[in-house]
Amino acid sequence: MSTAAAQTKGDWVLGNYKGAGYWFPGVIESIGGGKITIRYDDGDRETVGINAVRPYDWMIGMKVECNYKGAGDWYAGKITSLAGEKISIAYDDGDKETTRTGRCRSN
Structure with missing residues (x-):
């Protein structure tokens, strides 16, 4: 599992929401102490370890x-x-x- 290449507030990433094994799109709201807070596109928020985030890679045909x-x-x-x-x-x-x-x- 790779971590997000760009880890800056405002970056769009995929987060493993509640560790359920699925990747949901969201935007990084804050970063600090090895943790990232994501505002998911559905409005939920979650603070996770950096390893629970990966680059947003959705594209046509996926x-x-x-x-x-x-x-x-x-x-x-x-x-x-x-x-x-x-x-x-x-x-x-x-x-x-x-x-x-x-x-x-x-x-």
């Missing part, structure tokens, strides 16, 4: 899971467009959706 229409269930798909926090997904079951990065995660 596999992610998203919370389809915010209903609570996660579905696999590929990113078809990405602009800031706006993300479009082509789900494996054929559905498509444009949503926010805060409703998506990666493995």
